[in-house]
Amino acid sequence: MTVPLWFADMIAKLMQKGPGTPRMAPELRFSEVPAIITEIIIPTRHGDIPATHYSPPDGAAEAGVYVNLHGGGFVMGHPEQDDPICRFIAANANVNVLNIDYTTAPQLRFPGPVEQAYDVAVWAAAPDRAWNGDLLAIGGQSAGGALAAGAARLAFENEAPRIAAQVLMYPALDLTIPAKAKKEPGKESLLARMGPIFDTVYCPDEKLRVGRLISPAGEQDTVSLAGIAPALVISCERDILQEEAERYATRLRTAGSLVEHMELPDVGHGFNMLGAPRDVVLPVYQRIADVVGHALYSK
Template identity: 60%
Template sequence: MPIPQWLADGIAKLAQRGPGSAKNDSEIAFAELPATLETVTIPTRHGDVSATLYLPQEGAAGRAVHINLHGGGFVLRHPEQDDPICRYIAAKAGVTVVNVDYDPAPQLRAPGSIEQALDVTRWAASADRDWDGSRLTIGGASAGGALAAGVARLALEEGGPSIRLQVLLYPPLDLTIPAKAKKGPGKEGFLVPLGPIFDTAYVPEVSRRADRLVSPAGPADTASIEGIAPAVVITGEKDILREEAVRYADRLAAVGALKEHVDVAGVGHGFNILGSPRELVVDVYDRIVGHIVASDENGDENDGEADAGAPDDRDA
């Protein structure tokens, strides 16, 4: 039986009132990496949003910028959970990272959150910023990865802003399939009871879950995505969202827009913030950094052409 919208909205709002992420002193917090933090307010068509800038040691001037969109099932508001990856990218790639505190559902439902993220991206791409907005990448984990994919799709359809790379870390990309139907042998189950709440709060009308911005890995989206920003897709072997991300990676590969598919063995959803070994997280983060740096060094990466040869689909 589907969960009623009023109940999903109520649970989502209660969850938002919960405490934020505690200060993470684990070895995957990367607290030893230097970062200068600044808070900014960014105007969007759906109201102002706050964002935290992670500035590299060299400063922002003349350097590239990366937009980060946090996870949380489209309903939770804890951008601080992405402090480790933002800190890592800023320090290792030498770019400014914009960690966005976007408005969650039910306060802002699809496609509003994607439009808000697009407006933030346009703000970051502006020549008015300290950094070089023409050298822009975007990414996110879980729901944040889905929003990043949506921004890349709108940028393709609307002729900009130019995005050199999209980083999609275990994203939900097909909301036409209920979470319980995604649970198979060897898959973890903690997202199964949460899926109906997240999906209903984010997209209450079931028919709208087939929209290209919500389910680009779903069967209804058959439009060409040729020319979309090149992508790195990262999946976890035990994640119930793995198969839809793989389908989207295949779709990207078909138009020459897949830089790498990293399929991490033995892990599930949220592995990089839920206590995976440091060496595993470092390997994944280093791959992300490598692609961000490469996209900055090779300005033609935003032409949608992937590296020659078959997609690199390796276990991490």
């Protein structure tokens, strides 16, 4: 289905005015995990953007840094929804976490947000930061996972900065396939309905959707990824994005750059914010923290 750009932009701007952050069950907020939080500003080629810095329990100076990119269909900017996962990773991986409030579409369309994510990684890796920029990882959920994959790709191609790990949690990795075509029996319908809006707002020019920074799981991108940052890929059985995450995980495995592909049964997109029980969410968060901590601190 082709959505007129003016209509998609109108819907996107209306969505941006909404609360955005789901009502999360108290047990999924991980509010018992202490957090030392500072608001900072990060320069990028597309303007300064705000971020929240979570300091690790053992102090910021010697610890590495993890760049977190929130989801929201490339349209909704609500980094506060990632507070639970950010505080958990900071505390359990002993790492500085930067929760990035990147510029969403239509205010900034593809490839702008990917370039912002990469610029943040470059900035975070600089030697004059409050943390050890030589120890860098990046990750995100949904659209944020797509941006993390794009930033890791640019770092791979530019040979800087060195990213020790990328965490791709139910990422959107193939915009060459229309969202409605991804809907299969047993899959959720919300993204299938909203996908045409999100895709049109983020990348109106369909010819650009075959690019490596937006559809790395698409059939057009065949370059070897040997040497790209090792990845933890997390996909959900009921998510329409599950198949493209699996394809990308297979591609990374072939390149020798897959740490693990976690395939979560019986849950859907955004499960960690939309009602999955704590005993489902906690092991995923713990695995992310373990992968990040091992990537940054193992010798």
